[in-house]
Amino acid sequence: MEENSVFWDDAYSVGFDTIDEQHKELVRMTNLLFEGCKQGSTSADVALMKTIRSAVEYAQTHFYTEEKYMKQVNYPDLPAHKEEHTTFVSTVLQAVKEFEEGKSEPIALARFLKQWLLNHIAGSDKKYAPYLAGL
Numbered sequence: 260m261e262e263n264s265v266f267w268d269d270a271y272s273v274g275f276d277t278i279d280e281q282h283k284e285l286v287r288m289t290n291l292l293f294e295g296c297k298q299g300s301t302s303a304d305v306a307l308m309k310t311i312r313s314a315v316e317y318a319q320t321h322f323y324t325e326e327k328y329m330k331q332v333n334y335p336d337l338p339a340h341k342e343e344h345t346t347f348v349s350t351v352l353q354a355v356k357e358f359e360e361g362k363s364e365p366i367a368l369a370r371f372l373k374q375w376l377l378n379h380i381a382g383s384d385k386k387y388a389p390y391l392a393g394l
């Protein structure tokens with residue numbers, strides 16, 4: 260189902276390979292999570308929990324990379340951008356906790372990830388793209 264998957268489009272490119280590759284990996288991991296939701300939907304599902312944990316970890320590594328480059332080019336909107344990352348991480352960790360406590364479904368987490376990722380890349384990440392052009 261289209262709704263339960265996410266596709267990379269070259270329109271999402273920020274014109275900087277390291278970041279584009281990481282964004283593609285995040286897209287791949289979100290799809291893995293959608294796949295995992297089809298297989299199992301309880302927090303007792305080891306494979307599913309592993310997928311969720313590695314997606315969260317990878318997102319954090321990716322944010323660190325982005326912030327490092329933005330800092331390097333003195334990107335003026337770095338504080339606001341960083342704030343978006345921080346808010347995202349706490350929202351996701353809260354969602355993971357709720358899932359572990361049986362209060363929510365993993366598909367809700369996958370859909371949130373998809374929406375956030377696409378909006379963030381197409382909106383906020385695109386804004387720093389011109390600044391990385393000189394690197």
Ligand SMILES: [Fe+2]
Nearest residue numbers: 325379383384
């Ligand atoms: Fe970002």
